[in-house]
Amino acid sequence: xxxxxxxxxxxxxxxxxxxxxxxxxxxxxxxxxxxxxxxxxxxxxxxxxxxxxxxxxxxxxxxxxxxxxxxxxxxxxxxxxxxxxxxxxxxxxxxxxxxxxxxxxxxxxxxxxxxxxxxxxxxxxxxxxxxxxxxxxxxxxxxxxxxxxxxxxxxxxxxxxxxxxxxxxxxxxxxxxxxxxxxxxxxxxxxxxxxxxxxxxxxxxxxxxxxxxxxxxxxxxxxxxxxxxxxxxxxxxxxxxxxxxxxxxxxxxxxxxxxxxxxxxxxxxxxxxxxxxxxxxxxxxxxxxxxxxxxxxxxxxxxxxxxxxxxxxxxxxxxxxxxxxxxxxxxxxxxxxxxxxxxxxxxxxxxxxxxxxxxxxxxxxxxxxxxxxxxxxxxxxxxxxxxxxxxxxxxxxxxxxxxxxxxxxxxxxxxxxxxxxxxxxxxxxxxxxxxxxxxxxxxxxxxxxxxxxxxxxxxxxxxxxxxxxxxxxxxxxxxxxxxxxxxxxxxxxxxxxxxxxxxxxxxxxxxxxxxxxxxxxxxxxxxxxxxx
Amino acid sequence: xxxxxxxxxxxxxxxxxxxxxxxxxxxxxxxxxxxxxxxxxxxxxxxxxxxxxxxxxxxxxxxxxxxxxxxxxxxxxxxxxxxxxxxxxxxxxxxxxxxxxxxxxxxxxxxxxxxxxxxxxxxxxxxxxxxxxxxxxxxxxxxxxxxxxxxxxxxxxxxxxxxxxxxxxxxxxxxxxxxxxxxxxxxxxxxx
Numbered sequence: 133x134x135x136x137x138x139x140x141x142x143x144x145x146x147x148x149x150x151x152x153x154x155x156x157x158x159x160x161x162x163x164x165x166x167x168x169x170x171x172x173x174x175x176x177x178x179x180x181x182x183x184x185x186x187x188x189x190x191x192x193x194x195x196x197x198x199x200x201x202x203x204x205x206x207x208x209x210x211x212x213x214x215x216x217x218x219x220x221x222x223x224x225x226x227x228x229x230x231x232x233x234x235x236x237x238x239x240x241x242x243x244x245x246x247x248x249x250x251x252x253x254x255x256x257x258x259x260x261x262x263x264x265x266x267x268x269x270x271x272x273x274x275x276x277x278x279x280x281x282x283x284x285x286x287x288x289x290x291x292x293x294x295x296x297x298x299x300x301x302x303x304x305x306x307x308x309x310x311x312x313x314x315x316x317x318x319x320x321x322x323x324x325x326x327x328x329x330x331x332x333x334x335x336x337x338x339x340x341x342x343x344x345x346x347x348x349x350x351x352x353x354x355x356x357x358x359x360x361x362x363x364x365x366x367x368x369x370x371x372x373x374x375x376x377x378x379x380x381x382x383x384x385x386x387x388x389x390x391x392x393x394x395x396x397x398x399x400x401x402x403x404x405x406x407x408x409x410x411x412x413x414x415x416x417x418x419x420x421x422x423x424x425x426x427x428x429x430x431x432x433x434x435x436x437x438x439x440x441x442x443x444x445x446x447x448x449x450x451x452x453x454x455x456x457x458x459x460x461x462x463x464x465x466x467x468x469x470x471x472x473x474x475x476x477x478x479x480x481x482x483x484x485x486x487x488x489x490x491x492x493x494x495x496x497x498x499x500x501x502x503x504x505x506x507x508x509x510x511x512x513x514x515x516x517x518x519x520x521x522x523x524x525x526x527x528x529x530x531x532x533x534x535x536x537x538x539x540x541x542x543x544x545x546x547x548x549x550x551x552x553x554x555x556x557x558x559x560x561x562x563x564x565x566x567x568x569x570x571x572x573x574x575x576x577x578x579x580x581x582x583x584x585x586x587x588x589x590x591x592x593x594x595x596x597x598x599x600x601x602x603x604x605x606x607x608x609x610x611x612x613x614x615x616x617x618x619x620x621x622x623x624x625x626x627x628x629x630x631x632x633x634x635x636x637x638x639x640x641x642x643x644x645x646x647x648x649x650x651x652x653x654x655x656x657x658x659x660x661x662x663x664x
Numbered sequence: 665x666x667x668x669x670x671x672x673x674x675x676x677x678x679x680x681x682x683x684x685x686x687x688x689x690x691x692x693x694x695x696x697x698x699x700x701x702x703x704x705x706x707x708x709x710x711x712x713x714x715x716x717x718x719x720x721x722x723x724x725x726x727x728x729x730x731x732x733x734x735x736x737x738x739x740x741x742x743x744x745x746x747x748x749x750x751x752x753x754x755x756x757x758x759x760x761x762x763x764x765x766x767x768x769x770x771x772x773x774x775x776x777x778x779x780x781x782x783x784x785x786x787x788x789x790x791x792x793x794x795x796x797x798x799x800x801x802x803x804x805x806x807x808x809x810x811x812x813x814x815x816x817x818x819x820x821x822x823x824x825x826x827x828x829x830x831x832x833x834x835x836x837x838x839x840x841x842x843x844x845x846x847x848x849x850x851x852x853x854x855x856x
Contacts, residue, residue, distance in 0.1 A: 624822055630774030637825030645831040 141386045141393050143280035145228040145237060150281035151189055154179045156325065162281055165196065165228065166221060172327035173217045182256070183517035185285060187318045187501035188292035190333070191416070195352040195375035196221070197330060198337040205336055209480075210489050213331050227354040230284050231386050238287055238353055240381035240403075242361035243302050248385050248397035252276040254286040256293070256512055275396055283384050283395035290400070291353075291379055293503050297510030299402050302361045302381060308402035310509045311379035315410060316417035316444035317453055319460060319475040321522065322497040332496065333477045335415065339370060343476055345412050346370030353378050365405040368413050379403045411442035415476035418445040418459040423471065439471050447502030447516040450572050454520045454583045455542050460498060461526050461587075462535045482527040492595065494524040495588065521584040523591030533662045534594055541586065541607050544655045545579055548615045548647060555619060555643040562635045574618040582610035601663045608652060619643055669808075672721035673801045676735060680742040701739035704732065705785065730807045733781050737788045738800055746797035751806065752827025754791055754798040761794045769828060773821050777810050 143150075149162035154176045163171070168178075178193070180186035200221040203209040212218065230237050255276065278286065296310035321332040340348040350370025359378050368374040385397035411419045425438040445456045453460070459472040463482065484490040498520045504513045526534050549572075556571050589603035623633075623640040682694035697717060704714035714732050723731040746754075755769045768790060772783050791798055806824075810817040 623826075624819065629818070629821065631770055633773045633821055633825050634770050634828075637822060638829040641826050641829040641831060645833075649833070 141231045141388065143230040143284070143393070144225055145230060145284060146223050146225045148281070150284045151193075152179055152181070152285070153177070153326070165193070166223070168193065168326075169197070169200075169218045169221050169330075171217070172330060173325050175326035177322070177326055177329060180285065180289070182289075183501045183515045184256070184293040184313070184503045185289045186517070187313065187320070188289040189285065190320055190330075191292060191313070191318075191375045192288050193330065194333055195372040196223075197334055198372050198375075199352060199355070201334070202337050203334065204338050206483065206487065206489075209331070209334070209336060209484070210487075212334075213484075213489060218327060218330075224355075230280055230287075230384065235354075235358060236384070237284070238291055238376070238378070239383055240359050240361055240378075241383065242358065243381045243399050243401050244383045246300060246302055246383070246399045246401060248383070248399045249300065250276055251278050251283070251384075251396050251398045253400055254278065254283065254290055254382075254384075254395075254398050256286075256289065277389075277394040277396050280386065280393055280395065283386075283398075287382060287384065290382065291377065291403075294380055294400075295505050295510050295512055297508070299380070299400055302363075302401040305363045305402060308363070308380070309405045310505060312374065312377050312406045312410070312414070314503055314505055314509070315446070316414060317447045317500045317502045317518075318416050319418060319477075320416070320499045320501070321475070321477050321481060322499045322519075332481060333416070335476050335480045337371065343371050343415050346372075352376040359404065361401070363402040363405065365407055367408045368406065371413075371415060374406075374413050377404065377406065379406075409442060410444050411473065414444065418456060418472065418474050419443065420445060420456070420459045420472040447500060447504070447518060449504070449514070449516075450576050452576050452580045452583075453500045453518045454580050455545070457520060457583070457587065458535060458539050458542065460500075460520065461522055462538065463527070478522070478527055481524065485524050485528060490524060492525060495591075496522045496524065498522045518580075520580075521587050523588055525591035525595040526587065533600075534590065536662055537590060537600060537604060537659060538587075540655060540658050541583075541604060544608065544651065545583075545611055547651050548611050549575060551643055551646050551651060552615060552619060552622075555639045556622065558642070559636055559639045563632070571618060571622055574621055575615060578614045578618075579611065582607060582614070586610070599663055604655075604659055604663055608655060612647065612652065615647065616644060668721055668723070669727075669804055670801065672718070672723070672731060673734070673804055675717075675721065676738045676742075676800060677745055679738075680744060683742065698739040698742055701735050705736050726811075727808050730804065730811065733784070734800060734804045734807060737784060737803070740785065741788045741792035741798070743797045745801075746799045748802070749797060749799045750802045750824065750827050751787070751798060752824035753830075754796050755787065755824070756828045756830075757796045758791055758794050761796070762790070765790055773825055777817055780807075780810070 144164075146165045149164050149167075151165065151168050152160065152162050153168065154160055156174055156176050158176075160179070163175075168175070178186055178189050180189055200223070201208075201212060201218070203212055226232070227235060228237055229235070234241060255278070290311070292311055292313040294308075294311045295314065296308050298306045299308045300306070320329065323329045323332050336342050337346070339346050339350045345368075347369050350373050352372040353376035356378075359381060361381055363381075368377070380403040381399075381401045383399040384395045385399070386393050386395050387397075388394075410417070419442050421439040421442045423437050424440045445453070445459050447453050460474055461478065462472075462474060463479065464470045464472055464474075481490060481496070485492055485494075500518050500520065502516045502518075504516065505511060506513050526538075552571055552575055560566070586603055586607040589606065590600050593600040593603050619640050623636045625636075679694045679697055682690045683698070685691055685694075700713040701717060704711045711732065714735050718728070718731050718735050721731075751772075755765070755772070759765045759769065768783075768787055772780075772787060775783050788798070806820045810820045
């Protein structure tokens with residue numbers, strides 16, 4: 133058996149294929165980092181085994197691009213955008229060795245002495261230790277062999293998305309914090325090729341200036357010396373530091389079997405905890421802070437509204453991330469107290485539209501990735517990926533009314549959604565029966581399609597400076613149709629008869645009444661000032 | 665099919681108008697016919713009394729029983745046309761006048777189609793007592809629907825229940841504008 137200390141086992145991420153991609157012609161392949169960048173214009177997208185893996189790989193590649201290309205300002209960015217392909221990157225290849233004894237990629241040689249466990253620990257869907265999953269029955273004793281490429285992908289994913297909880301300690305400290313990307317829905321602006329996608333998300337990078345809170349000593353993990361094995365806590369030095377955050381101390385143990393290299397054992401110990409607010413450092417997410425007290429008019433003037441702490445917008449089961457379109461797409465209204473912040477990439481895209489680098493008619497997609505942990509933050513409950521249309525016309529901050537219209541339109545869906553729930557609660561109260569699921573499922577997921585259509589037509593109307601009334605009408609009718617169909621199906625449930633049917637019909641009719649005589653007129657009333 | 669049903673129900677309403685026509689001969693004739701229809705409820709040989717009224721309109725075979733039932737119900741409570749006033753709405757109006765009838769309606773929603781004629785007869789008699797009209801076109805269509813399948817029966821009951829509970833809006837609703845293409849869909853529920 134050959135371990136890392138014996139005969140050298142090599143796997144260099146800049147020359148060996150390991151990033152899974154989808155080519156424009158529909159074929160799947162693993163590529164190395166250099167090919168990934170130079171051929172990015174021929175690649176459709178990076179496609180990992182799970183949404184978190186896809187997200188984590190994008191973060192790694194973006195950090196790499198910031199160090200290779202910058203771009204220091206909008207002009208440099210424009211150069212990259214207009215070029216047919218990305219220039220060949222100059223890389224310190226020795227920093228991308230997966231099995232290096234001194235400077236292994238995203239690992240910590242100092243923890244090599246900790247007893248290693250099965251490589252299954254690296255793979256998030258495997259059931260090992262206290263990671264209970266429904267379908268997988270891997271045990272700690274079972275041997276799991278990962279190829280170096282697989283190990284590298286999971287290593288990157290682990291650093292971004294590992295859940296918290298107790299880990300094998302290096303010395304004594306077992307507790308770990310969930311890796312930073314767990315706390316947010318990571319937003320990726322997606323173009324038609326990987327080159328477009330990567331550039332759309334590549335904001336100007338000038339340590340000391342941009343992005344905000346990026347210091348001069350910012351660097352990605354592979355440029356830093358190997359981390360101290362003891363868990364630590366610190367503020368990020370900047371954007372690439374956060375993109376490659378060392379949330380775990382890892383050591384991969386390779387083994388050669390029949391001339392092939394495998395990783396079958398791995399050491400994972402707690403790593404660096406993140407200090408500071410995500411809102412100040414994380415640029416691939418939308419952030420919001422809820423209003424906790426309305427503004428009041430007093431004798432001395434108007435008091436300002438009070439806001440709670442900042443939260444990153446996350447994906448929620450069934451609800452659809454489009455509900456946060458305002459926070460994700462729109463520039464905050466200048467006159468108001470800032471209470472949301474869209475992903476930084478969109479600010480940059482908007483600026484590029486104003487400079488006519490990006491066409492005004494372009495429509496990109498926001499792809500949002502998320503991983504939901506249990507209440508203790510230590511077990512993965514599910515991973516999610518959702519998309520929202522992002523018409524470029526809406527990103528410009530000079531469309532002041534867009535915010536009001538989109539905000540009210542989402543509010544309409546929220547109000548109708550709570551009226552639906554109210555209908556069901558009222559029925560249940562009458563019979564003291566338990567809650568049923570299903571009403572949410574026949575409402576929320578069906579709205580995302582019509583909402584995309586609404587955004588498209590709204591963007592077109594605003595851009596052409598015509599009334600957005602047809603667009604808001606279309607949305608209102610879609611909500612009405614989907615909600616009443618959901619309510620209809622609910623009222624029709626096969627078992628209802630007699631009093632059950634009687635009460636259900638009563639609740640249903642009250643819901644329709646509220647919908648048509650309260651919620652919808654109010655929506656129109658609010659918008660009347662803006663859409664005529 | 666719909667035309668035959670329509671013609672049949674119109675002929676029932678014609679009986680009512682004939683009674684009030686002032687023409688003694690026609691009036692007496694209509695009274696006799698209505699009485700025969702009422703007698704048909706006693707079943708057996710008496711049911712044949714209704715055949716003369718129903719069969720000239722050529723009911724489809726599987727709808728015969730329902731046509732006979734509706735003819736009998738009409739004879740219990742003959743009145744002029746009451747378009748759009750389904751059983752649910754009629755029961756609502758009845759309950760507004762006589763609150764104890766609410767339980768009758770819940771019963772109507774509970775019983776299976778085979779038992780329904782009995783409860784319908786009682787309901788129609790109550791409607792007559794409080795002079796509340798009901799649309800017999802709709803009633804016939806509903807009854808035919810209900811014998812289609814269990815789902816149809818269920819949908820029909822749901823429709824009655826919804827009519828019954830629909831909140832009253834005395835003044836014209838404010839948001840119904842003419843430029844609203846989906847409003848027609850909204851006003852007529854999906855199962856209509």
